[in-house]
Amino acid sequence: MLFLRRTLPLALAFILGITGIFVFYVPHSTSQLIETELALWDRIIWAFAMLLGIYSLLKLHLGRVRKQQAGWGYSFLVFFGFFLMFIFSVYNSGNGPFVPRSNAPEDPFNWMFQYVQVPADATMFSILAFFIASAAYRTFRARTPEAAILLVAAIIVMLGRVPIGAVISDFFPMASTWLMDVPNLAAKRGILLGVSLGAIATALRIIFGIERAYLGGGE
Amino acid sequence: MRYILLSLTILFFVVPTQAQQPTNVQAMDTPNDAGKSITVTWKRSNLPPSAIYKVAISESQSGPFLPIADIKPTENLMSKDAATFGHGAETSQTHFLKVSEYTDPNDAEKKIAIETDKTYYVQVTTQLPSGQTFPSDILPIQAFENLFNNTKTNNFILGTVFSIIILIAIYMARRREMYIRRIAGLEAIDEALGRATEMGKSVLFVHGLTGMGHVSTIASVNILSQIARRTAEFNTELKVANRDPVVMAVSQEVVKESYLNAGRPDAYNDDMVFLAATEQFSYAAALDGMMVREKPAANIMMGYFYAESLLLAETGASTGAIQIAGTDSYTQLPFFITTCDYTLMGEELYAASAYLAREPKLLGSLKGMDIGKAFLLFALLFGTLFATLGNQTLTHIFTAY
């Protein structure tokens, strides 16, 4: 049991980790073959995991309906949406599931996507505009000289990124581009270097079995 | 007289021919690849701008030679491909052409790929604006597979050096205790879990959008393991939202194991770790709904986030929950900083599991990261200085190809 839960996963992490590094530097076709094969496995595992995900999703919402938890009515919508889209997908404009999917706009699956999912998702995304406005108002206060500099920079970029900035003055788009290209990029590179080193360290900890928390427990 | 005539002939015909003929023509296997490509190089010469070099290929020395490309006298200089040919002065004086396919003589729409280990014959011909042509010698060449990508030598050396530094630091950490600065966001986790316990409410752990192949996801799973152990000890309800089914499966194992190690296997059930949705905004909507309806006492958001970060954090803030976020997605950092109580920035996310576990070996890797960072800082400093003075050596050493 310990072999399956600890030794084998650690050995796999080590072997596949080293293989990943190996194939990056070796252009030989055998190396490419290994890479392609691993990539394929990754995609297959993901597809199977998706089934697991669907099971988890439906089980969770079934539990909510059974226990009549807060908002359990919405869980009905999950089942309704899931099975409706599943049926439409199999129906495939009357062609069945074994031929390429219809891309006709009047196909029920496409119709649902176009007129239900697109507006619903777009609505979620558009809420961002409201949240950004309220978060910006609450937090952008020139409490310190550094905050004041950030504030001025933010206003320049906000004006420079929309046409009205250029209407007011050519300075805004120009200054906005400079702010994005120079100070913004310098700061991002600083973070990126730290993040990259952190990623190397984490990868090494996993490859050499020093970090085991992802296997659960950590011992 | 005959001698004079012969000399004149040579002077008028042969010498110009030699001057216009492509010189130093070489054919080689294209380096750093898996075969299926050859490279032809020849010296740059002073030709009128409208002259062209015609490169042709054949499977037989006697032809027929099929055209591959027409190269202008100012095009395809080796200096344009520093990854393969380096930065030497000669690179601006030599043309090159990488050939991986040529047009099928029987079907102009069809391309024939270069085969590995098969002999081809190439020829470069200068064509002057007048139409006169001066062909080079015919050269045989085979494409073969390479065992090391030389363009990545600098990457290999730097990667190896950093890895050795980190491994040495991990080894050293076993012998002496290491100092680690206080990370407020991680100190606050106990506070948040304590508050949830006092209030009798749940803790919501939200994974980012990336899959298991990303370091930020692995780091967040590591943090989840520590958090799950504490919620098991405190007997606090934990909910773990996932967007990726693989991350969900791993998280279920991690949480289960943590509850087992905390001596509370009975408190674990698979529904604690669930798939909220696989699409970005459906995920945000599902979690926003949970936050508003169930009002968790603490929202812990760890991993790589995108535009949904503010949707989650702002909704969480409006419910009055303690919020701790950690991400290496620097674009989303400002949103978390403005709406969360504590934010782990960049590599703090990776350091978190070492910090929480206080495991010397894990702490050692942090020390290794710091040494690596110091090394990079010096490289940046000297690189900038040398580049300003006109010396690009250090810049070339660190260039990714």
Next chain:
Amino acid sequence: MKDFLLNIDRRIIFVFVALGVIIPSLTAFKLPIKPTPYVQAIYNTVEEVAKNKGTILISFDYGPGSDAEIQPMALAILRQCFRKGVKVVGMCHWPDAVGLAERAFAEMAAEFSAKSGVDYTFLGYKTGAGTLVLGMGQDFQGAFSQDTQGNNTADLPITRNIRSLTDFDYVIALAAGNTPEQAWIPFGQERYKFKFGVGCTAVMAPDQYPYLQSGQMNGLIGGLAGAAEYETLVNKPGKATGGMGAQSTVHLIIILFIILGNAMYFLYGRQKGGAQ
């Protein structure tokens, strides 16, 4: 009153933002649009490809949530390609992008009478992201053996000579997520050295700047503003151009609220320790 002005209820801000979007959208509020160099770079590259009647790959890596921002980019790029005879191969890293990509192809193909399989083809969605890109680099026709209509890519006139990503004259990722920096650059551009451009949401645009300067990306269309610039370049104003009035107004509203918040903070807030 002081407290009210120091901590304006977020719902009041929401109302102003809503009005800032609705009123300019209902009125013919037009502003001059100047293309920025990074948007111009993508346009110019497609023009270069058009000279040789080359083929480009467009990866539709976004979902319905970013439809408003990215779909206008897709339409403008397709318009330029079909107008100039550039062949387009489409694919998706996001499953929910399939419907959006199909809609964009259908709309533009109808307008320019482009033929599927000859002028364009759509390969649909496959999982894998980085590993898929890797597969496409090694064996394009193996990674995508068929298009969404069941035609073999090895037989289609548009893809039969495409063996690797290097065979594309240009690759453009229209992304709302991490596919440019997590899939296309490390597993694609970095290994196969093709020309690469990105169109992304405004919030993702700052993420792309390091890759622009390193040359791994040659152009960037950022958000609705970038899409409007591209529409200007292809000389066909669309939804993005129409949205510029609303976006400009909302930016101004946010700026005014920030100024108001700071003015109140300096007038009253500092004595109280500042609004939190």
